[in-house]
Amino acid sequence: MEKVTATFDIGKTNKKFFLFNADFKVCHEVITKLPYVKDEDGHPCESIEDLKNWVETTFNEALRFKEFKIEALNFSAYGASFIHLDPEGKPVTHLFNYTKNFPEIMHKKFYALYGPESDFSIQTGSFDAGMLNSGLQLFWLKHQHPKDFKQIKRSLHLPQYLSFLFSKQMVSDYTSIGCHTALWDYQKKGYHAWVKKEKLTSVLAPIVDTNTTITKRFKDNSFRVGVGVHDSSAALIPYLKRFTEPFILLSTGTWNVSLNPFARTPLNANETAQGGLYYMQTDGSPVKAARLFLGYEYEHQVKKLSQEFNTSQDSHKTMRFNPAVYQKLKVGPAPYFEWIELAQSFEKRSPFKYSTFEEAYHHLMMALVGLQVKSLRLAKGITPLKKVFVEGGFSNNEIFLKLLCILMPKMEIYSSKLAQASSIGAALLMSTKPLPKTFLNTQYKLSKQVAPVL
Missing domain, CATH: 3.30.420.40 (ATPase, nucleotide binding domain)
Known part of the structure; x- marks a missing residue:
């Protein structure tokens, strides 16, 4: 059996799965597109359930290949996307699309508290982009959907959610935190003061090095699971x-x-x-x-x-x-x-x-x-x-x-x-x-x- 590394690459349009050999040549690939669903406001968004089912089914099929032995699994995925989990690890909300409109009333409220906008952008390395600044999604949930927010135990970035499906470990990594989320203060090299003032660190998972691996057994197979990485x-x-x-x-x-x-x-x-x-x-x-x-x-x-x-x-x-x-x-x-x-x-x-x-x-x-x-x-x-x-x-x-x-x-x-x-x-x-x-x-x-x- 040839030893291989498995990766999922989750884009907004295409969802891909690869097996790479020791020389990083593709031995097997699967590419698909998954239909969007609509959130409670009628805005199109990724179906968490469909994505989860496809990832798990695709990986289970690969485990059955007699010619390959999967030794490691990792994930790359698009950013600016949170999956909010309850204490049982189940999604609380939809996976909100970063193209969704960020309410103007929330925009004004946020920058009245934590602006001016120009200073904030320099500190966080994130130009004002509404939901694309995924940290502001947490602010929006807390202030406009408090019932949903109170149910959240952990908010995972998409790459780390994919890893969680296999490792059962809830973590954050630098690449996901750092991609225009407005969460990170690049000058102070830590979460921005607004994150702490809003007490959001309680729902953000511990930060680990992106090279971190977790050895797990899955379907009678033992392999190392990566924590995921932002695709760019x-x-x-x-x-x-x-x-x-x-x-x-x-x-x-x-x-x-x-x-x-x-x-x-x-x-x-x-x-x-x-x-x-x-x-x-x-x-x-x-x-x-x-x-x-x-x-x-x-x-x-x-x-x-x-x-x-x-x-x-x-x-x-x-x-x-x-x-x-x-x-x-x-x-x-x-x-x-x-x-x-x-x-x-x-x-x-x-x-x-x-x-x-x-x-x-x-x-x-x-x-x-x-x-x-x-x-x-x-x-x-x-x-x-x-x-x-x-x-x-x-x-x-x-x-x-x-x-x-x-x-x-x-x-x-x-x-x-x-x-x-x-x-x-x-x-x-x-x-x-x-x-x-x-x-x-x-x-x-x-x-x-x-x-x-x-």
Whole structure:
């Protein structure tokens, strides 16, 4: 039997399960999507019961494989999400979606008590984002739903809840606490004063090192269970194990997150006002970051263009960079698109009229990559670095990569073709084996991008 490490990677859209061998190659994978349910206000949210059932069923099936012996299990998952448990370990509320509206009355009350907002953002490394600041979900529950709040014994971040299903240990880890939760004071390196004043530490589980493992028996099998890790922080792990020179990891998907673990200057008011924030490494050290809802915007805009030009909604996937189209658009009017999520950064004017889908798509990408470059520069700050690694969906988009090369000519842009970055990061936390020097080039298929000849 081949010894393997199992990982669950729980995204907002896709739920994934992998078995990795000793060389971190995928031996088995399962990918699924689970339907959302609605909370008491009618807002869509993850079904805790469906997620729990899928995780347990999938793992039980893997335990029955005769060709593999699972020696370790870990989890990566999206952040800003709490599961509130009663004394018996059962959920008290829904898993509230971080896109849910944070009541304005609660917003005013919170910042009247603990503001001003600009100072609070600098201290917590979290720009004001409502439910996306998951710590404020606890404030909201305490003050607007006190009956529910009184039933809570522990509020677990999603990665740690998944671990709890197997380990039965209720813990917190640094990466989950540090991802724009507004719980952590990065200046004082501990829970923020507001958390203690609201007496929320009683429902927050003890903090353990993200490398912590718990040996458990499950279905007559003995294996080590990890405590889970936030997915963006997990994606950084393979790169930090391989490279010592500074870099930025641009993790792309629904959110495009620029992660700079080498920044040494603290966040300032100007950076937080532009969306700058902190994530946290497994050892509790900060990662300067900037986020854009770029993938979400991209999908919406491409769908609109496909309908307008009556083309297949998949036609953009094979679109190549066209220097002639780029040169034509570059000297013409600036692109204008009615963003649904991204902030408008130009004056209102009539939309540009395009003759072809190719033209429209190139102009869309020019607009989006322009915003992406600003976000990358925000995360970079004054850090002396030259490398940007692009992983996730946009690492397969030639036009995105070529435009990055054009707009950031002094940077080395690399694409990474592996889709399991977070899962491998979670698996690496369970391993004492050093990462092979050729791992990123072979497994991640790192490819240095070259600017087009114009």
